[in-house]
Amino acid sequence: MPALSQQMQQLSETCSHCSLRYLCLPDHLETHDLEKLERLVDSGAPVAADTELFAQGDGLTHIYAVRDGSAKTVRIDEEGFEQILGFYYPGDILGFDGFADQKHHCSAVALETSHFCRIPVDQLDALVDELPSLRQRLTRLMSQVLSEDGRMMLTLGRKDSEGRISSLLLGLSRRRALRGMPATTVPLNMKRADLANFLSMRLETVSRVLTRLQRAQIIKVSQHRVEILDRDALRERSSRGAWVADQS
Amino acid sequence: MPALSQQMQQLSETCSHCSLRYLCLPDHLETHDLEKLERLVDSGAPVAADTELFAQGDGLTHIYAVRDGSAKTVRIDEEGFEQILGFYYPGDILGFDGFADQKHHCSAVALETSHFCRIPVDQLDALVDELPSLRQRLTRLMSQVLSEDGRMMLTLGRKDSEGRISSLLLGLSRRRALRGMPATTVPLNMKRADLANFLSMRLETVSRVLTRLQRAQIIKVSQHRVEILDRDALRERSSRGAWVADQS
DNA sequence: AGGCGGTGTTGATTTAGGTCAATGAAGGCG
DNA sequence: CGCCTTCATTGACCTAAATCAACACCGCCT
Incomplete structure (x- = not known):
């Protein structure tokens, strides 16, 4: 063995x-x-x-x-x-x-x-x-x-569902890179419910966003593994939809 | 002087x-x-x-x-x-x-x-x-x-606007108590925009929730000072509207 | 006083995403 | 192998809160 x-x-x-x-x-x-x-x-x-x-x-x-x-x-x-x-x-x-x-x-x-x-x-x-x-x-x-x-807190507070998922994927990818692991492939070992809970979304929304990003050719999803096809687009989405802060 | x-x-x-x-x-x-x-x-x-x-x-x-x-x-x-x-x-x-x-x-x-x-x-x-x-x-x-x-993160992630405000007020009150200061009166030195930003809400919503809580006789708002009239009710609201987590 | 900028409140409308419900795919097991 | 449980996806609908907009309040200055 x-x-x-x-x-x-x-x-x-x-x-x-x-x-x-x-x-x-x-x-x-x-x-x-x-x-x-x-x-x-x-x-x-x-x-x-x-x-x-x-x-x-x-x-x-x-x-x-x-x-x-x-x-x-x-x-x-x-x-x-x-x-x-x-x-x-x-x-x-x-x-x-x-x-x-x-x-x-x-x-x-x-x-x-x-x-x-x-x-x-x-x-x-x-x-x-x-x-x-x-x-x-x-x-x-x-x-x-x-x-x-x-x-x-910034992610949770100011980003919409697409921004949250995108940020998460980029974050996980970055952490993989830090460890010298291939950063274009991000394994999602956790369940969708865990992802949803972590990002404060419902698992249905996680699903929807994932498929939306996939349809836009930005990522490729296969059950517990996400391939990042277009990192720039992902970065762009991770900031889109973030609120503009009111002036203090 | x-x-x-x-x-x-x-x-x-x-x-x-x-x-x-x-x-x-x-x-x-x-x-x-x-x-x-x-x-x-x-x-x-x-x-x-x-x-x-x-x-x-x-x-x-x-x-x-x-x-x-x-x-x-x-x-x-x-x-x-x-x-x-x-x-x-x-x-x-x-x-x-x-x-x-x-x-x-x-x-x-x-x-x-x-x-x-x-x-x-x-x-x-x-x-x-x-x-x-x-x-x-x-x-x-x-x-x-x-x-x-x-x-x-729990507050930000899982609570609705009323829950967030209530949690914040209770939290500030608790921290005042820790310092031996009167805990029923909570000064809100920060601007509404700051509150809103911190709680990831819009300032209009902060305003609305505060007046709603005031109308329910739970707090008394006066510009930069909140009086807690009914702590139990506030506690109750701080948890109401929180999501039930999906089973992992 | 009166004008004014910053700050807070309230109302009307829109929308992102939560909720409910059905279906589909995948892995475990007798 | 087919059954069952768990997990994921998709659709239809609805609600909380964001957005847009008007207005009220308060201190501050000339």
């Missing part, structure tokens, strides 16, 4: 050999420091689709880095309404919102069979005090998320 | 004597450590309404804490569309999104005549390496913002 042995090999890889080290926590760490971080990381067994890594309300014991596969985070508010807060790909960190009061404010769920690096926060915390470079790295990663959240 | 002298007195106050120390950076810091932080903080001259503290794209040189007054942060995307990302009140920190790449990703503007504590990031950074408790405090504050951003 060659697929499995390849998987096992990947699992035994250390941060120092991880292809994602420049996106993930290890970036900017000295070899020596990196080894200390490595010792904390547990890259455990593969996780099946729909498995919950942690649940909203759980105590913060670990944060997770996506090694391969993908995940989503979901938040349920007081009234029981559900909102997907983000999709996560290799190199992304899950759990940052738990540091506030040592408990998770959203749940994390694997979108497909995936591997995650599991990092115990108490040990991480201790190591962070020891390694200024790791501290800086963490700060930057959190700040980055903050800034991306801002971008998301 | 008693008002002025009182103001001057406030300005000379140190973190240790600041009434906001438990909300702001100093929380959980030892007296000795707090003194070190204090030495970094510059609580300068009062800042007039509409003054920009920092602009999107500026290098990150300082972060700011609101001492009194209020501020908003605004982000302009590639296409020139503007989105207000948040309103900030005494004890809140501005500038966290700048740590990612040492530049600000949004602009910060005072909503009224206000005082801000100005903290140089390079010195802060050095101090953070020295004081684990400060490091933890910063992490928690950032994480808290992250988690609140999630709440905001």
Whole structure:
């Protein structure tokens, strides 16, 4: 079973050999420091689709880095309404919102069979005090998320359905490029309902927009994979229909 | 001029004597450590309404804490569309999104005549390496913002106009309570256009919803101040009209 | 006072996209 | 293999809120 042995090999890889080290926590760490971080990381067994890594309300014991596969985070508010807060790909960190009061404010769920690096926060915390470079790295990663959240609010707030879908596709494509993966093909592992929820649209509308973009020869949709045929047109649509802000 | 002298007195106050120390950076810091932080903080001259503290794209040189007054942060995307990302009140920190790449990703503007504590990031950074408790405090504050951003996405995404306004009012009220200020009266220092922008509505709709809530005896609006008459009804409206999520 | 620019409210109309409902395609399984 | 469940697409209709437009209010200045 060659697929499995390849998987096992990947699992035994250390941060120092991880292809994602420049996106993930290890970036900017000295070899020596990196080894200390490595010792904390547990890259455990593969996780099946729909498995919950942690649940909203759980105590913060670990944060997770996506090694391969993908995940989503979901938040349920007081009234029981559900909102997907983000999709996560290799190199992304899950759990940052738990540091506030040592408990998770959203749940994390694997979108497909995936591997995650599991990092115990108490040990991480201790190591962070020891390694200024790791501290800086963490700060930057959190700040980055903050800034991306801002971008998301802009999308959610000011763009119409076509703009939202277009932005999402471009965003996913860009993130693939960052990871050195082919950026013209964007896999949509999540369900249409997830997409719709994330973008605050109804799944029917997602469907409609996708087919509209396809008919306009801008993308090619095949169940869980979108091909970007005309990136410029997509960019153009991602801004069209955005509201003009009233003068302050 | 008693008002002025009182103001001057406030300005000379140190973190240790600041009434906001438990909300702001100093929380959980030892007296000795707090003194070190204090030495970094510059609580300068009062800042007039509409003054920009920092602009999107500026290098990150300082972060700011609101001492009194209020501020908003605004982000302009590639296409020139503007989105207000948040309103900030005494004890809140501005500038966290700048740590990612040492530049600000949004602009910060005072909503009224206000005082801000100005903290140089390079010195802060050095101090953070020295004081684990400060490091933890910063992490928690950032994480808290992250988690609140999630709440905001939920509001923006899933609530109708009445729900958004109601949520905003309750949120502002809650934040006032946290600061020990009367929570039934919520001042709306920002313009209607700002409110509308923040909530992704048009200002006409903001107006309409406010008058609707007023007619229902739930709030009492007077130009830049809202009185909450029936908090339960407001809570009820803040969830009504929220979408039911499709099952994943 | 009177004029004026900025700000807020209200009314009439339009439309994007939500809702309801039916159909189609795809994967899992006895 | 056909059945069933889940997921995605398409159509017809309707509602919330955006848009367009008029007007009211308030402070400010000469």
